[in-house]
Amino acid sequence: MKPARYYIQQAIAGSSALLLMLGVALAEPLKISVSRTPLSLPFYVAESQGYFAAEGVQIKIEDVIGGHRSMQQMLNAEADLATCSDAVIMFNSFKRSDFAVIASFVSSDNDVKIIVGKDTDLSRPTLWSGKRIATVVGAASHYYLDNWLLFQGVDPRAVHTINYQPEAMEAALAKGEVEAVAIWEPYPFKIIHAVSGSKVLPNPAIYVMTFNLIAHKKLLGVRDDDLLRLLHALDRAEHFIKDEPRKAQAILRSRLQLDQAFIDWIWPHNLYQLSLDQSLLSTLESEARWAKSENHVAQTESPNYLNFTYATPLRKVLPIAVGIAK
Numbered sequence: 001m002k003p004a005r006y007y008i009q010q011a012i013a014g015s016s017a018l019l020l021m022l023g024v025a026l027a028e029p030l031k032i033s034v035s036r037t038p039l040s041l042p043f044y045v046a047e048s049q050g051y052f053a054a055e056g057v058q059i060k061i062e063d064v065i066g067g068h069r070s071m072q073q074m075l076n077a078e079a080d081l082a083t084c085s086d087a088v089i090m091f092n093s094f095k096r097s098d099f100a101v102i103a104s105f106v107s108s109d110n111d112v113k114i115i116v117g118k119d120t121d122l123s124r125p126t127l128w129s130g131k132r133i134a135t136v137v138g139a140a141s142h143y144y145l146d147n148w149l150l151f152q153g154v155d156p157r158a159v160h161t162i163n164y165q166p167e168a169m170e171a172a173l174a175k176g177e178v179e180a181v182a183i184w185e186p187y188p189f190k191i192i193h194a195v196s197g198s199k200v201l202p203n204p205a206i207y208v209m210t211f212n213l214i215a216h217k218k219l220l221g222v223r224d225d226d227l228l229r230l231l232h233a234l235d236r237a238e239h240f241i242k243d244e245p246r247k248a249q250a251i252l253r254s255r256l257q258l259d260q261a262f263i264d265w266i267w268p269h270n271l272y273q274l275s276l277d278q279s280l281l282s283t284l285e286s287e288a289r290w291a292k293s294e295n296h297v298a299q300t301e302s303p304n305y306l307n308f309t310y311a312t313p314l315r316k317v318l319p320i321a322v323g324i325a326k
Contacts, residue, residue: 029058030219030226033070033079036063036256038185038266039106039211040083044255045237045248055236057229066166067211068139074099074216080223082214085140085184086280089212090287093308094297098217100310102227103274103321104210105234110203110269112144113188116180117173118197125153134164134172135182138296143287144207145182146294151204156294170194189262210280220310227313231274235318238272276314277323281305 034040043061046052052059064070067084071092074082081102089101114133116122122131128149135141146156164172169181174195181191192198213234215227241248249263256262288302306324315322 027058027223027226029060030081030223030230031060031062031079032081032213033064033073033083034061035067035070035083035211036065037067037111037211038252038256038263038270039108039111041241041248041252041270042105042234042237042272043083044251045240046233048251049237049240051233051236052230055229055233057226057233059230059233066136066139068136071099071214074214077216080216080219083211084214086210086212086283087140087143087287088138089214089308090284090291091138091297093284093288093303093305094291094299097303097307099214100217100220100308101276101280102213102215102310103231103234103276103314104212104280105238105274106211106270106272107208108211108266108270109205109208111209111266112141112182112184112207113203114145114148114180114182114201115173115188115191115195115198116201117176117178117195120179122180122201128152128154129158130160131180132160132162132178133180133182134162134169134178136166137161137163140207140209141182141184142296143290144209146290147206148182148201148204151206173198185266186256186258186262189258189265208283210283212280215310217310220312224313228316231313231317235274238274241272273321274314274318275321275323276309276311277321279323281309281324284308 034043047061062079064073067088070082071084071088073079122128133145135145149156162178166183166187169183169187170191172178173181173191188200192200253260253263284305285302291297292300309324311322311324
């Protein structure tokens, strides 16, 4: 007589075969590379409140510094999805077309800031000539810096824009390697509290940045059910942020290891809301024109950004949030 274990193994094998015949497969967890920023709060809330599990989707979050790194992880097949700014989407769209925006999940009118060092006088356009400015080239900070300079009457070609990673900017400014830095939160807050005499330059409200959920196109049509569940979880998280701001702020403080003063600094400027609309396409087109005119990309033709969106999951979750035809 065969042991009981034999019959159990046979039953499991039979069940697996039946699932395969029915076209049912146990999906691998979706790995999301998430930029470590206050903008990513919906992911932190959904994870801490158990919304992903409640919606029936397995999610593995990997924190990285900067949406440019998040996007690169996805493009390197180290993640299925990424979070990044519109500018990162634009720059990568000139290189490849195997990714799509699933949704924007937050916008901010004051996330990127320019910080100048102690005793650095940049009060007049002529004083910017030859100055060394650190930024993340090919990211939102780069786009904001150029537009800020143009708004102030400064030719961006008159300054020396130097590519620095976010975590290196504080030391660069403190040591005098650069006269100014352009970077996103939480780094401006950290820098002005760590570098004596540094200050943030006024924001003329020239750029509303979005942070977006990007999927590799290999997922589209194949993992739509999981993408739909993921968006349901993010929608629940954004309602939580709106309805329970103090609890949401506590989650953000814990995740980023920053105090309430920082939360108060950034909170009024971030609008957590799922969308996929024409304004994103318009921003990408505007950024593409800038990138071509300033020779930041070699191509002369802009991509069709409608081809870089995939609205099917969001349209099922929140139809009112979709404002594009595709």
